[in-house]
Amino acid sequence: MSGRRLGPAFFARPVEQVARDLLGRHLLRVVDGERLVLRLVETEAYAGETDAASHARGGPTARNRAMFGPPGVTYVYLIYGLHHCLNLVCGPAGEAAAVLLRAGEPLAGLERMAALRAGQPRRDWARGPGRLCAALALDRRHDGLVLPHPELWLEAGTPLPNAAVARGPRVGVDYAGAAARWPWRFLEKGSPWVSRVSRAAAP
DNA sequence: GTCAAGATTAGT
DNA sequence: CTAATCTTGACG
Numbered sequence: 373m374s375g376r377r378l379g380p381a382f383f384a385r386p387v388e389q390v391a392r393d394l395l396g397r398h399l400l401r402v403v404d405g406e407r408l409v410l411r412l413v414e415t416e417a418y419a420g421e422t423d424a425a426s427h428a429r430g431g432p433t434a435r436n437r438a439m440f441g442p443p444g445v446t447y448v449y450l451i452y453g454l455h456h457c458l459n460l461v462c463g464p465a466g467e468a469a470a471v472l473l474r475a476g477e478p479l480a481g482l483e484r485m486a487a488l489r490a491g492q493p494r495r496d497w498a499r500g501p502g503r504l505c506a507a508l509a510l511d512r513r514h515d516g517l518v519l520p521h522p523e524l525w526l527e528a529g530t531p532l533p534n535a536a537v538a539r540g541p542r543v544g545v546d547y548a549g550a551a552a553r554w555p556w557r558f559l560e561k562g563s564p565w566v567s568r569v570s571r572a573a574a575p
Numbered sequence: 576g577t578c579a580a581g582a583t584t585a586g587t
Numbered sequence: 588c589t590a591a592t593c594t595t596g597a598c599g
Contacts, residue, residue, distance in 0.1 A: 453592030455583050472582060502583050544582055
């Protein structure tokens, strides 16, 4: 196996620290009794109400309620009425900080992910936050779960050394003013599994 | 009540 | 570059 299951203590830290530390960790998902494994290669940190780019900026709503829960809770939202995105709540309860999981390298359950991705090219299974949720069959029903959960959890995996980590501004948050330029996107240098936007931005 | 825009993606 | 399609927050 890939190590111990990560619990609340892992997430109860500053959100940008957790986002950095999630790279190289393993995200596990059980679908119909089958184990799917992704090795995380791209994340983004979002703070709470002080972050103009965060969904929590306006306080709690029906959609973002889970963000205000304790560390280790999932926040899954629907974007553009089409795609789901998975976040993990960080910091103390009520702070509403969370890490968006943007991309992962598939390690196990490839056939199942292929079926869930319905005809997409194999290399595209988990590149991008919407694709990641599609590959793992995650949607709003998985909002507010407490990790570790019987069908969704994180294992220690192998954290990346600093030399293997790149960072840059968050994607798609131009509306957020100065906060749009905070370097809170973290990714594995040179990984072919990072999202399309991160590949385009890479040298 | 209306309405514009969004932490995206696939297809022109 | 644009369509697809649902939730939210601003505005009356």
